[in-house]
Amino acid sequence: MRLALPKLVNMGLVLSKTLTTTIVYPKMVNRWPVVPKMMNTKWRLNIVIDAMNVVRNSQQRCKLTTHMLIHTGDEPYKCNECGKAFSFQSKLTAHMRIHTGEKPFQCSQCDKSFSQKPHLVEHLRIHTGEKPYKCTLCDRAFAQTAQLKKHQITHTGEKPYQCQECNKFFTANSSLLVHMRIHTGEKPYQCSQCGKVFSQASSFIKHRMTHTGEKPFKCDQCDKAFSQNSHLTIHLRSHTGEKPYQCSQCGKVFSNNSHRLTSHFRKHTGEKPYQCSFCEKAFSHNNSLIKHLKTHTGDKPYQCSQCGKAFSQNSTLLRHLKIHTGEKPYQCSYCGKAFSQNSSLISHLRTHTGEKPYICSQCDRTFALNSGLISHLRVHTKEKPYQCIYCDKDFSKNSELKRHLETHMGKPESVSMLPVW
Incomplete structure (x- = not known):
């Protein structure tokens, strides 16, 4: 030619x-x-x-x-362990470290080691804060190309990977593979310290730090340290005041999307994804389910050192301790009245603001307290849980029972305060 x-x-x-x-x-x-x-x-x-x-x-x-x-397309370099073939000797050498567990590339900042140099380079950006990969649509920057690619899909809304079991869609194939373990029950990651198993590598890595106590992510504002970079990112917003996540229903803003906004949104949707395996009662939050489960197991690991009373939740013990100390750290900004519990202060504040967030689904009547709504609902249900121990008469409210007890002259009232279930 x-x-x-x-x-x-x-x-x-x-x-x-x-x-x-x-x-x-x-x-x-x-x-x-x-x-x-x-x-x-x-x-x-x-x-x-x-x-x-x-x-x-x-x-x-x-x-x-x-x-x-x-x-x-020639692949002359073959792994003797698994038979996988490679075009280059360097690729085979890097691959062999999967089998040998060798991690020759060590971080000089935290002694963490890696099997491949590019992984070390990416890790070092945690310490340097370097984020060279920038999104062209929103200018958000990332330390890794994989993070940028995953982020870019949030702009397109594309979810090309579908679960064949439940038809749920995912933006990344890796997310689908992790999701599939919900259906298969597979938990390939096991802790060598305690034997606990995990379905996700990220959960396993987080768990390992509970044994080592490692907290490599430090806040440059207050020197507080965290085991996870995501926790540091959320913490930094306490300094900046940033709340980038907004509820589309009511406009309320949050610093944390994955937990606080998601949790808050269930108030609007009524979703309760966490179900008790004993009684099938459902909850909108996982921690609510964990607390509830203790009513079945009877587990009360938190004991008061003053009086020996035991509690199923640490928060309940902390509230109880204020009975002994007399501490009332929550003060009303309107009238100066102090309370031992924050929930009591919130309820009290409604006497000043007039807020009534609890609405009756039957007649739309509103109440400042949830207890007021529960009491009111008995008007519709005709439920009368309070029973007089002297004449077996029933009442819908405890206050009505107290007034009735006055008709039984000279008889103790304290024994009749409990409702009959």
Whole structure:
């Protein structure tokens, strides 16, 4: 094949040429503008193969031989452990560390080690704060290319990966694979310290830090340290006041999307995804389910050191302790009245603001306290849980029972305060 190539010769791209073949420097093949337009892939390959005969330097020849594997698809380097094949020796060497567990690349900041150098480079950005990968749509920056790619899908809304079991869609295949373990029950990650197993690597890594106490992520504002970078990011918002997540229903803003906004949104949807396996009662929050489960197990691990009373929840113990200390740290900004519990202060504040967030689903009447709503609902249900122990008369309210007890002259009232269920 004859070509008019005086321009290319002048540019210094041509090594030599014959009547049928023009030979170019190997590195210039892909940059040669004539090649993709005028020659097919097979002919371009012949050019480079011919160039092999011209390259005299052994180092250049080695590089060219390695490069040629991209075109030929040849994978001469095979793993003896699993049979996986690779085009390059370096790829096989890196792969073999999966089997040997070797991690030769160590972080100088926290002594964490890695099997591959690129993984160390990415890890170092945790310490340096470098985020070289920027989203062109919102200017948000990331430390890893994988993080950027995952983020970019949030702009397109694309979810190409579908679960065949429940038809749920995912933006990333890795997310689908993790999700599938819900259906299969697979938990491939096991803690060598306590034997606990996990379905997700991220959960496993977080758990391991409970044994090591490692907290590599430090706040530069107050020196507080965290085991997870996501926790540091959320904490930093306490300094900046940033609340980037807004509820689409009521406009309330939150600093944490995955927990606080998601949890808050269930107030609007009524969703209760956490169900008790004993009585099938459902809850909107996982911590509410955990608390509830203790009513079945009878577990009360939190004991008062003053009086020996035991509680199923630490928060209940802390509230109880204020009975002994007399502490009332929650003060009303309107009238100065103090309370031992924050929930009591919130309820009290409604006497000043007039807020009545609890609405009756039967008649739309509103109440400042949930207890007021519960009491009111008995008007509709006709329920009368309070029973007089003297005459078996029933009442819908405890206050009504107290008034009734006055008709039983000289008889103790304290024994009749409990409702009959």
